[in-house]
Amino acid sequence: MFLLSICSIYGQNVALYNQFNGRYDFTFIGNTMNVAENTANDPCVILTSSSATYNMNPGDVVQSAYLYWAGSGTGDFNVNLNGTPIVAERTFALTLASSGMPFFSAFADVTSLVSTTGSGNYTLSNLDVSSFLNPNDYCINGTNFAGWAIVIVYQNNALPLNQLNVYDGLQNVPNALTINLSSLNVIDNADAKIGFVAWEGDRNIAVTETLTINGNIISNPPLNPANNAFNGTNSITGSTTLYNMDLDIYNIENNIAIGDTSALIQLTSGQDFVMINTVVTKLNSQLPDATISIDEIIEECNSRLIEVNFTVYNTLSTNELPPGTPIAIYANGEFIQYTETTLPIPIDGSWSSQVTIEIPENIPDGFTLLFVVDDDGTGTGIVTELLENNNTDQEIITFNISPNFNDLEPIISCNQGLTSGTFDFVNYDELVLANSTDAFIGYYESYEDAENDVNEILNITNYNAIATPKEIFIRVENENCFAITSFLLEVRNCPPTVYNYVSANNDNYNETFFIKGLSDIFINFELEVYNRWGRLVWQGNNQTEDWDGFSTKGFRLDNDLSPKGTYYYLLFLNDPDYPQPLTGFLYLEK
The missing domain is CATH 2.60.120.1200 (Jelly Rolls)
Incomplete structure (x- = not known):
C-alpha cells in the first residue's frame, strides 16, 4: 500500500x-x-x-x-x-x-x-x-x-x-x-x-x-x-x-x-x-443576526437636516432580535446620533423606521453616512449575534444646493397708458442661468406660482403688463433643487407722436388734433394751439377732449370753427425727461 x-x-x-x-x-x-x-x-x-x-x-x-x-x-x-x-x-x-x-x-x-x-x-x-x-x-x-x-x-x-x-x-x-x-x-x-x-x-x-x-x-x-x-x-x-x-x-x-x-x-x-x-x-445556536439597510435619504434643499428611512433585518437568524437594539449613526466616521429598535424583530423579520439627522457644520459636502446596528456609539454592541461583522450600511451624501442664477436688469418699455406696457423677455432664458447644466423652467406672475410651478406665463415675446412696475418671477432648477429669482417690468414715457392734420368736416377722418402716446401717459401735459398771428385759440390737458378745430380762446366766440389754415402748437409735457415743450405746426382743413 x-x-x-x-x-x-x-x-x-x-x-x-x-x-x-x-x-x-x-x-x-x-x-x-x-x-x-x-x-x-x-x-x-x-x-x-x-x-x-x-x-x-x-x-x-x-x-x-x-x-x-x-x-x-x-x-x-x-x-x-x-x-x-x-x-x-x-x-x-x-x-x-x-x-x-x-x-x-x-x-x-x-x-x-x-x-x-x-x-x-x-x-x-x-x-x-x-x-x-x-x-x-x-x-x-x-x-x-x-x-x-x-x-x-x-x-x-x-x-x-x-x-x-x-x-x-x-x-x-x-x-x-x-x-x-x-x-x-x-x-x-x-x-x-x-x-x-x-x-x-x-x-x-x-x-x-x-x-x-x-x-x-x-x-x-x-x-x-x-x-x-x-x-x-x-x-x-x-x-x-x-x-x-x-x-x-x-x-x-x-x-x-x-x-x-x-x-x-x-x-x-x-x-x-x-x-x-x-x-x-x-x-x-439560537441567536439573532442584525443587519441594516439605508433605504431612502430625503434631503431638503440648502439644509443640513436629512431624513433617512432605514430597515433593520433579522434574517438567517435563529432567535428574535430584542427591542432596544442600539443603532449608531456616523458621518465621516464621527458619531453624530443614536437611535434604537422599538419592537422585537422575529426570525427572518424586519423593522423599518425613519430618523431625522442634523449634519454638523464641520462635516464637508460629499460625506459618508454610516448606520451601524448593535452599536451604542462607542463601537460596542449589546446583543450577541450569529455574525458580528455584517451590521453596517453606508451611503455617500451630497447636499442638495439650489442653483445659482444671474441677477437680471429691469426691462423697460414705453408707457401705453396708466403705466401699462408690452414686454419681450425671451432672451432672459439664457441670461438667468449661472450654470449651463441647470434647467430653466419658466416665468410666473407670483412667487407662489413659481414655487408650485403653476400658471406659467406662456407669451413672453408680447407680454402685456396692465400696471407697472411689475415683478416677474423665474424658476431655475438643477437635478435636485430649484431657485426663484425675479426681475422688474418698468415703463418710461416715450415721446408722443403728433398727427398734425385736422379735417373737421364730419367725415369721421382726422376730425381732431390727435397726439398718440399723450393721454393717460403724460397725465400733467398742457397743449396750446395758436393761429398764424400768434393768438391762442385753444388750450387743453388730460381732462379735455382733443382739439376739433373750434376756438375756445381769443376774439372768437366759443365753439366757433376756426378758419382753415396753418396753426402752431406748444405741448408742455411737464415730465422731468422732457423739460422743454414740444412745438410744431398743424393744418386745419374744413
Whole structure:
C-alpha cells in the first residue's frame, strides 16, 4: 500500500462554503464506483454508474442539495444525475508532489433536481476515470477510486433552531491534518453533530488513524472504531462496503462547549491515504443576526437636516432580535446620533423606521453616512449575534444646493397708458442661468406660482403688463433643487407722436388734433394751439377732449370753427425727461 508519511501533497484547504440558520438538519446520500477495496487483490475496475436512495421524513423540505464527485486522475467534470446532465460548477484538485499523481473532486448545486424528485433512487452515471488508471501507478499503489455524494440540507418545523455550516475543499491526511472550523456560535450542544464526505479510506488499514474534535477522539463503534475513522462506511445506511469513500456523521454533544465560535478537527493516519472533501456541522445556536439597510435619504434643499428611512433585518437568524437594539449613526466616521429598535424583530423579520439627522457644520459636502446596528456609539454592541461583522450600511451624501442664477436688469418699455406696457423677455432664458447644466423652467406672475410651478406665463415675446412696475418671477432648477429669482417690468414715457392734420368736416377722418402716446401717459401735459398771428385759440390737458378745430380762446366766440389754415402748437409735457415743450405746426382743413 502507498505510504503517505513520506510524501508532500497539495490541495485546497477546507473552508466555509455556506451557512444555514433556522430549523435545519442535514444528511448524505451517495455511493462508490469501486467494486472492491483497492488492495493488492483489487482487479482495478471502476464502474461509471452507481445508485443510492434518499428517504425523506414527513415535514422535510429540501433547502439545498450539493453534489460532490471525485476520483483518481485530473478529472471528469461532466456527469449525469438521474439522466440529467450535470456540469461541474467548482472543481478541486490534489496532487502527490513526489509522484505527480493527481486526484480531483467536483461540485454542482442540484437543489432543484433533488427538491423536485424528493424521496427515491438517485443514480450518478457517466463518471469515467478509466483513462487515468495506469496499472503502474494508481492500481499498483492502491489509490484507484471514484465515487459521489450529495449533501442534503433540509428544513423541518419540528426541528430546534440550529446553525448548519457547510465547509468544502480537498485536503488529505498524510501524518496529521488540522482543520479549523470557524463561524460557529454554540448556544446549546444538544444533538450537535459533524459529518464528513471523505475519499480513499481503507477498511483494512488502521494504523494510528484517529479523528479528534477539540482534542477529543471521536468514534462510532463498531462502524467507525477509534483507530479507523475512515474505513469505507456509511453511517446513515450502516453500510460497510462503501469502498474507498466515507459518508460518516458523528454525535459531538460533549466535545464542543457552549460559547464556542470555532472547533478544531485533527486527523492522523500512519499509513492510510484519506482526502477530506466536505465537512458539515450542526449546532444548536439560537441567536439573532442584525443587519441594516439605508433605504431612502430625503434631503431638503440648502439644509443640513436629512431624513433617512432605514430597515433593520433579522434574517438567517435563529432567535428574535430584542427591542432596544442600539443603532449608531456616523458621518465621516464621527458619531453624530443614536437611535434604537422599538419592537422585537422575529426570525427572518424586519423593522423599518425613519430618523431625522442634523449634519454638523464641520462635516464637508460629499460625506459618508454610516448606520451601524448593535452599536451604542462607542463601537460596542449589546446583543450577541450569529455574525458580528455584517451590521453596517453606508451611503455617500451630497447636499442638495439650489442653483445659482444671474441677477437680471429691469426691462423697460414705453408707457401705453396708466403705466401699462408690452414686454419681450425671451432672451432672459439664457441670461438667468449661472450654470449651463441647470434647467430653466419658466416665468410666473407670483412667487407662489413659481414655487408650485403653476400658471406659467406662456407669451413672453408680447407680454402685456396692465400696471407697472411689475415683478416677474423665474424658476431655475438643477437635478435636485430649484431657485426663484425675479426681475422688474418698468415703463418710461416715450415721446408722443403728433398727427398734425385736422379735417373737421364730419367725415369721421382726422376730425381732431390727435397726439398718440399723450393721454393717460403724460397725465400733467398742457397743449396750446395758436393761429398764424400768434393768438391762442385753444388750450387743453388730460381732462379735455382733443382739439376739433373750434376756438375756445381769443376774439372768437366759443365753439366757433376756426378758419382753415396753418396753426402752431406748444405741448408742455411737464415730465422731468422732457423739460422743454414740444412745438410744431398743424393744418386745419374744413
